[in-house]
Amino acid sequence: MITVSVIGSGNVAQHLIKVFSKTTGIELVQAFARQPESLLHLLPYEKITNDYQKLQKADVYIISVTDNAIAEVSEQLPFKDQLVVHTSGTSAISILDSKNRKGVFYPLQTFSKNKEINFSSVPLCLETEDETDFQVLEKVAQAISEKVYRISSEQRRSLHVAAVFVCNFVNHLYYIGNEVCDKNNVPFEVLHPLIRETAQKIMELSPEEAQTGPAKRNDTKTIDQHIEFLKDSKYQDIYKLLTQSIQDVSKKL
Amino acid sequence: MITVSVIGSGNVAQHLIKVFSKTTGIELVQAFARQPESLLHLLPYEKITNDYQKLQKADVYIISVTDNAIAEVSEQLPFKDQLVVHTSGTSAISILDSKNRKGVFYPLQTFSKNKEINFSSVPLCLETEDETDFQVLEKVAQAISEKVYRISSEQRRSLHVAAVFVCNFVNHLYYIGNEVCDKNNVPFEVLHPLIRETAQKIMELSPEEAQTGPAKRNDTKTIDQHIEFLKDSKYQDIYKLLTQSIQDVSKKL
Known part of the structure; x- marks a missing residue:
């Protein structure tokens, strides 16, 4: 005991x-x-x-x-x-x-x-x-x-930074997704299976393999439409910054 | 048939x-x-x-x-x-x-x-x-x-924008978390249960209720340490922007 x-x-x-x-x-x-x-x-x-x-x-x-x-x-x-x-x-x-x-x-x-x-x-x-x-x-x-x-303390510090990205920031992206749905009268639950699968996929594929979407495809027409659709300038900034970051990774591969 | x-x-x-x-x-x-x-x-x-x-x-x-x-x-x-x-x-x-x-x-x-x-x-x-x-x-x-x-077509357009946030952008945050782990010799799998729970939580709680972390707590000391730790200026920008956005939501509540 x-x-x-x-x-x-x-x-x-x-x-x-x-x-x-x-x-x-x-x-x-x-x-x-x-x-x-x-x-x-x-x-x-x-x-x-x-x-x-x-x-x-x-x-x-x-x-x-x-x-x-x-x-x-x-x-x-x-x-x-x-x-x-x-x-x-x-x-x-x-x-x-x-x-x-x-x-x-x-x-x-x-x-x-x-x-x-x-x-x-x-x-x-x-x-x-x-x-x-x-x-x-x-x-x-x-x-x-x-x-x-x-x-170790040093490893733990890096884990905590990583945890902020994969948990706290991820949850905030759920918040934005939820808000976009609410404003357009779509039930957020339509997105639940996508959220679950996105998390599940990362247990089996590397994040590079798992990446999909307009940024990855460099689909500039869709990207521009989405940015215009968002209207809120803060969400537009988040959209642009994360899109740019995904494209920088794709270029490296 | x-x-x-x-x-x-x-x-x-x-x-x-x-x-x-x-x-x-x-x-x-x-x-x-x-x-x-x-x-x-x-x-x-x-x-x-x-x-x-x-x-x-x-x-x-x-x-x-x-x-x-x-x-x-x-x-x-x-x-x-x-x-x-x-x-x-x-x-x-x-x-x-x-x-x-x-x-x-x-x-x-x-x-x-x-x-x-x-x-x-x-x-x-x-x-x-x-x-x-x-x-x-x-x-x-x-x-x-x-x-x-x-x-409807209009609803679908908003769903697709929301899907980019909760899937494509979320996956990119997993990518960054993975990279932070790799650079510091921590296995990314340590974060798998956190990723799973973060996704699971959103099926039961609202994104506002589910939000945790230094931005939500307004823990400026930890936030500053994390930004310094990241070094990469693009990841620092993402960290700052998402932290600011979480804090803007907290202020509204």
Whole structure:
């Protein structure tokens, strides 16, 4: 049995609390929340604290707070020589206070409040300074997910940049597509199979092989019609920039 | 039994030939290809012609060629008063020659040469000038797909613009994500679950609810780090423009 405590009450913290609570081989000792009531729907009162001094012994302390607060929270911990990890995609391992042993436990997934996550397919990117600590963290990770990776701080930084493109920016393109549909009285669901297939295709083909559309075909007539159709100058700029970028890739091939 | 002939030998034409060949209730009479050998892996020699004069009688003639060639192909057909449809997302129904009855049979999906398609979930967007023709086309569509929509030329134009955003541009963001991973020795497959979940989420949440990431959180420190990390000025421009656009949406909410 490995014991774990979660420090934080945000989106990722809550998803971790949920999955640890139901995982055999892991005991969730406590959760720390400045406002304990924010976690009462997940844990009994006696398992939640807002006082660092009351944190009990655990094999791993997982700090899951906003990037700006990680350093400060790790400083405030009243113990030393324990394994303390953060869950951030952007912060280096070194941001943690040196009085404890450091690690990173980064779940690479998009967590929304109103959407359940199947943790078994969430990639967990692990880093520690010490090999024994890595093995402990790996056991925790393998208990909840089938996809566990050893990823350095530098690699994690690049993964996070890539994740912004393939998730956050992709979702914004869905937003624009949805808006274009709404304005023209077409149900957005007509596009759902296309969205699904576009994502599915990238698991089997390279992005170059998977690329289709007017930019790839250099179909300037369609491109010009689309730009005119859009009217909104910001969407026109996005259309032009991404079209140009696709064409630059095609030229390289 | 409804009889169908496909005119064209490109990507979409080949997918249609494949699905019609194995669909009960539909008889594929012929396919027209300028180079008949390009279809020999799909059809026996006697079912392929490169001579318009040899096109036999069918209930529906489906012209599946590049947009620029649709008008000319429809003019060259040696018969009149038949149901002739095209498969284009961008061209209006009116582009077809008026000697025949016009229609559109637009499969809204991304077709790649090396990737099989399950046609039953491909949305088919239909349009005709005549209601009886619509019923014929609807029967053909329903024989191969569960998702059949009546979509006007104007609606189809907007759908095609939206499709460029949610498919072609999305795939290009996958390309950039892949490149960032490659340059930093991280396997792109680490991002596969995130890509899948981002697409899945949009079936359940609105794009506004589904939006996450530094732009949404207005995390300027991370945004600046990412822009610096990217180095490539074109990718920096894409990052800035999409970040700005996400923030403009957040302000409106």
